[in-house]
Amino acid sequence: MKILCANWQAADDAELERKHYPGIDFVLARSTNEKPAELDPDVCKAVDAVINYSPTHNVASPPTAFPKARIAVRSGVGFDNIDTAGWGARKIPACNVPDYGTTEVADHAIALMLALTRGTFSYPVAIEADGSQGWHFSKAPLIRRHKGATFGVIGLGRIGLAAARRAAAFDMKVIFYDPHLLSGVDLSTGYERVHSLAELMARSDVASVHTPLTDETRNLIGVTALAAAKPGLILVNTARGPIVDLDALEDAMRSGAVAGAGLDVLPSEPGDLDHALIKAWRQGEAWIANRLIVTPHAAFYSPASMVDLRLKSIEVVHAYLAEGRLTNCVNAEYLK
Template sequence: MAASSLHAVTGGHRMPQQAGRFVVGITDHMIPPPDLEAAVLDGVAEVDFLDCRREEDLDPERLARLDALLVWSTRIGPATVERLKRCRIVVRFGVGYDRVDVAALEAAGIPFANNPDYGTEEVADHAVAMILSLQRRLWEHDARARGYGTTWQANTLTPLHRSSAATVGVVGVGRIGTAVVNRLKGFGYRILGYDPVQPAGHEKAVGYRRVRRLEELLAESDIVTFHCPLTGETRGLLNEATLAAMKPGAILVNTARGELFAGLDPLEAALRSGRLAAVGTDVLPVEPPAPHPLLDAWRAGEGWLAGRLVVTPHNAFHSDQAAVEMRRNAAETARLFLEDGVLRNRITAG
């Protein structure tokens, strides 16, 4: 369905298409218009693009007529759930769902599904790129080489170990963590994994050494990469105590959730003291980031931090292919449920 087929209505767009039995709402969109979703739902449902990023601005009348709701970044709380009078399913475009009140949906009898089977390759590639570039100190070399004049090749950095002499700890060995392990094996790293959710023998099938305690992984790993979901247990996991438990001079990589960080103060202290050699992160506790001395130093290119903090704007999931896959998968989840009663990727409270 071409973008030109959109026509404006108050607060958003509706996609004219073949008559359908249902109405599927889309809260907002990273890259509008929702033409891919309309194509998947064509003949089954009309698409109502709400084009609204703030929950308080959602139109109650439009919510009341929806049979399904696809959610990008808009918060879905109890007030919104109460207005979903005929909604049969809510689907999140992405994997995380910390902005969706799953308990309120359950109480209203509305199933919720996320979208875990997209972007696995992209996030794994992004994490491994951060691991390799920070271990090889590429960013630090780049920052320092700008000031070299009379010398060049003599400007080596140490410590700098080969991959086969380094240990990588993977926290969370689900889809993405497993993909990271598979990529790292080819570089010769010793790989540890911590994930109490994975069944016994998972480490043998994938190829890593399982540790039973997070503290053991932190103490042994030269590089620690996080791929765990945001839960009550993992929120604020990367606090002063956790960073202090890491091997001195370790590298930390986070392509999971910004709220794993217990703020940026512990991270700044660990980088300033040298407890952490470097940090690569695709996520931050607040996005877009609020002012903080660590980010001020990063933006200013201060010498003490040169090449030691790499930040990308929550884009590890993205490729042209992943963006299409994400949108189609979410729309297909809604269509499967509305048309055939098949519920996939269900998430429950608790």
């Protein structure tokens, strides 16, 4: 069994994978953040499976370049950067790894909320910059009580549900919007379901994004959604950058319609540091001071989650090629 590890990110040479799956031939194609790894055509023709390890780039060669491949995997939860239709056209399953890093991403979403609403980001910066002049509770403008506040979840999948449970532990009221979930989820979870994004935005003190990136969700949090926002809303996005229209968010934050935002993902990555919103934040413009936090698509990360991700990626391939057991397929509509 030969697996092409496209856009390989780890510093090692797949020692972890080789230890747990000694019978597999791993071919590593390393990439950078700037562009996908170039692939040897002869390698493409010889592999039985393709795994894409990049969180931002697709595989450099199209599915037709892999005549022997029987499965393709995106090593991660999001599957916007795997050619589901292209693999599906060849009746080849494309899969993801949805069951890793759930707790890390949920923790990160709550951490971004807390950094803004409890000043754990603002206070140290003020003290470091201004000494005794910065030693005052007023240096964090978004402080609020969590008990009784409303936490809105956009997309109640594994991670959204984990974030909801954490928010509930802070005695927050949890509401969610997810048009793709079956009826009755509100009864089984105890969280209140709302049936429009506008209602969720209008009622939430904190809105946390946990949807996949699809044609339906691209720019979902845009002008219309942000116009419906409850005064003082804090927006958190640990899902995919293009779900939030950054231009619309800038306008909403400048006008005060949105009080603050915690963003782990941006529409392009590495982030466009010259975008007006990000540039204003980096330059410390007064209007955005202590109202925005940006982290580098790191919510998924912990040493333990990386071990899970790497092994689960191979497990998906091995289960299918060695046992005929298909898991986590994301292009089933093309395989019928």
